Amino acid sequence: MTAPSDTAPERLPDLVSDVASEPEPAPIPVEVTVNGDPRALSVEARRSLADVLNRALGLPGTQVGCELGACGTCTVLVNGEPARACLMLAVQADGTEVETVESLARDGRLNALQKAFSEKYALQCGFCTPGFLMLATALLRKEPDASRERIRESVSANLCRCGGYSQIIDAIESVATAGADATAGDAIPGDAVPRDATPGAEPTTAAEPTPGTDARS
Amino acid sequence: MKPARFAYFQPDSVDEAVACLRENGGEARVLAGGQSLLVLMNRRQIRPTALVDLKRVRGLDYLVRDGEGLRIGALTRHIDIENADDPQIRTAFGVLPESARLIGHLPIRTRGTFGGSIAYADPRAEWCLLAVLLDAEVVVVSEDGSRTVPAKDFFTGAHQSAARWDEIVAEVRFPHPAPNAALVEFGIQQGDLPVVAASAAVDLDARGRIASARIALGGVADRPVRANGAEKAAVGSVPDGRLLDHLAQLASKELDPPADPRTDGHDRKELATVLVARALRASIARGATAGTGATPRTGATPGTSATAGTGRQADHQKAEDR
Ligand SMILES: Cc1cc2nc3c(=O)[nH]c(=O)nc-3n(C[C@H](O)[C@H](O)[C@H](O)COP(=O)(O)OP(=O)(O)OC[C@H]3O[C@@H](n4cnc5c(N)ncnc54)[C@H](O)[C@@H]3O)c2cc1C
Numbered sequence: 058m059t060a061p062s063d064t065a066p067e068r069l070p071d072l073v074s075d076v077a078s079e080p081e082p083a084p085i086p087v088e089v090t091v092n093g094d095p096r097a098l099s100v101e102a103r104r105s106l107a108d109v110l111n112r113a114l115g116l117p118g119t120q121v122g123c124e125l126g127a128c129g130t131c132t133v134l135v136n137g138e139p140a141r142a143c144l145m146l147a148v149q150a151d152g153t154e155v156e157t158v159e160s161l162a163r164d165g166r167l168n169a170l171q172k173a174f175s176e177k178y179a180l181q182c183g184f185c186t187p188g189f190l191m192l193a194t195a196l197l198r199k200e201p202d203a204s205r206e207r208i209r210e211s212v213s214a215n216l217c218r219c220g221g222y223s224q225i226i227d228a229i230e231s232v233a234t235a236g237a238d239a240t241a242g243d244a245i246p247g248d249a250v251p252r253d254a255t256p257g258a259e260p261t262t263a264a265e266p267t268p269g270t271d272a273r274s
Numbered sequence: 275m276k277p278a279r280f281a282y283f284q285p286d287s288v289d290e291a292v293a294c295l296r297e298n299g300g301e302a303r304v305l306a307g308g309q310s311l312l313v314l315m316n317r318r319q320i321r322p323t324a325l326v327d328l329k330r331v332r333g334l335d336y337l338v339r340d341g342e343g344l345r346i347g348a349l350t351r352h353i354d355i356e357n358a359d360d361p362q363i364r365t366a367f368g369v370l371p372e373s374a375r376l377i378g379h380l381p382i383r384t385r386g387t388f389g390g391s392i393a394y395a396d397p398r399a400e401w402c403l404l405a406v407l408l409d410a411e412v413v414v415v416s417e418d419g420s421r422t423v424p425a426k427d428f429f430t431g432a433h434q435s436a437a438r439w440d441e442i443v444a445e446v447r448f449p450h451p452a453p454n455a456a457l458v459e460f461g462i463q464q465g466d467l468p469v470v471a472a473s474a475a476v477d478l479d480a481r482g483r484i485a486s487a488r489i490a491l492g493g494v495a496d497r498p499v500r501a502n503g504a505e506k507a508a509v510g511s512v513p514d515g516r517l518l519d520h521l522a523q524l525a526s527k528e529l530d531p532p533a534d535p536r537t538d539g540h541d542r543k544e545l546a547t548v549l550v551a552r553a554l555r556a557s558i559a560r561g562a563t564a565g566t567g568a569t570p571r572t573g574a575t576p577g578t579s580a581t582a583g584t585g586r587q588a589d590h591q592k593a594e595d596r
């Protein structure tokens with residue numbers, strides 16, 4: 058049984074004032090591979106994976122909408138499978154491999170799927186985009202030639218309040234039928250795109266995590 | 275919002291987990307997939323003082339045939355049931371993988387567990403409904419040992435079950451094969467819990483008459499219920515369209531669904547009539563196919579043969595979408 062560790066706490070700023078008067082239980086050590094990098098940290102058990110990605114690991118791309126599992130904007134891949142990062146405690150991610158939207162572009166170049174989102178106008182405000190990109194990444198890895206019907210069924214998991222579903226489906230379908238490897242950054246030749254144009258990823262230097270900073274507010 | 279503070283434990287075995295539960299008292303909760311529990315905690319609808327996470331517990335994640343029956347470990351995820359590829363399971367319990375696809379969306383199914391759904395005892399949940407339809411048995415374990423509770427006694431109210439606070443749901447046993455079982459449901463949105471779900475398992479005798487019928491409904495009471503009157507009335511009859519509609523009427527007559535914020539009880543009675551008729555037709559269609567030796571299970575889509583439909587395509591039969 059894992060006892061609460063006495064590792065130095067990596068306290069995240071509190072988001073809500075807590076009426077409970079008991080002290081915060083000691084943080085729990087977590088080892089997780091995020092976008093290929095093994096990371097070791099210790100987190101309060103009540104932090105969601107989304108919070109820890111955003112706030113402790115300096116990866117603000119994963120958005121949080123409802124925190125109730127309904128909207129899907131927090132979708133990341135856990136061991137290659139899509140999961141809601143708001144309905145997973147960071148401590149549950151111990152020992153897993155997590156992929157976020159920040160893993161898609163390489164050296165400032167959008168991958169084929171991101172490029173398709175941009176070209177097909179599959180985003181307006183972009184809030185839902187990271188979730189859709191990760192959902193589609195998982196789908197196309199398993200079914201590179203997924204039919205429009207399959208794509209439709211798959212993206213029904215997530216909500217887009219701007220209502221760009223047809224364009225989102227168009228974008229994913231264009232990558233599917235093009236047979237391009239949606240996960241390869243260089244699959245589609247194109248001009249280097251500055252990182253801040255990456256659909257779904259807010260401008261960030263994800264390489265250097267800044268624990269404790271709230272990049273989202 | 276964020277969950278309130280809690281102590282967190284990751285026991286390595288069922289023995290440790292049940293000891294940990296008892297140590298932490300009645301305000302501790304088991305954490306399985308978190309797809310229901312964390313929703314409640316994020317909303318602060320509940321504030322458990324401790325979570326006993328089953329993530330390190332090995333050996334509760336299986337689908338195994340047991341003679342004619344099937345045993346499902348509590349930590350088996352919805353997706354693992356959806357993707358079960360043992361042909362014998364797909365033939366004898368095809369309704370399970372098929373119904374898995376109706377649960378939430380893929381990102382919910384990759385985390386949510388069978389045992390979590392049973393323990394959560396939602397009166398609309400597909401797994402709870404099928405447990406009642408197929409006379410399953412729920413194995414619960416505590417520090418005092420294990421006991422087996424028939425599904426019909428396990429669900430005692432909305433989100434209430436016979437499992438005590440210091441017990442863990444370890445396994446669910448389906449004792450008999452149910453090749454003809456079918457489940458159909460109506461929901462407002464694909465991926466939501468259904469408003470009403472109906473399931474049926476009808477067996478015909480050599481002369482094509484109904485030898486036995488099981489009918490169960492979800493979303494019409496505080497727990498999944500069997501339509502005993504309709505089940506009895508079915509035996510010995512020729513399953514033509516008129517009879518099935520009559521049985522569906524009988525089944526819904528037995529119900530008194532409480533009003534909820536979305537629908538009044540009457541709506542759900544009507545839905546029950548339509549859905550029971552569809553479930554019966556789907557089950558009988560399966561029996562007919564199986565009888566001819568051809569069992570294209572993937573092609574058998576419950577509900578497509580319905581005639582008494584509402585005409586609305588909001589039915590979340592994802593099976594049809596594939
Ligand atoms: C957007 C969304 C859509 C959904 N749609 C559906 C749907 O259509 N149909 C449906 O049936 N469900 C649906 N669900 C719920 C989902 O199926 C959950 O996975 C399931 O209800 C609970 O399983 P879990 O493993 O996630 O359990 P958890 O959330 O971890 O736990 C749920 C409850 O059960 C207890 N518990 C869990 N496991 C055990 C155990 N082994 N022993 C004792 N107690 C235990 C917990 O303490 C808690 O009280 C949906 C959820 C979401 C977020």
Ligand code: FES
Binds near residue numbers: 129
């Ligand atoms: S924020 Fe996770 S599903 Fe909405």
Ligand code: FES
Binds near residue numbers: 183216217218219220
């Ligand atoms: S682009 Fe605005 S929510 Fe989808």
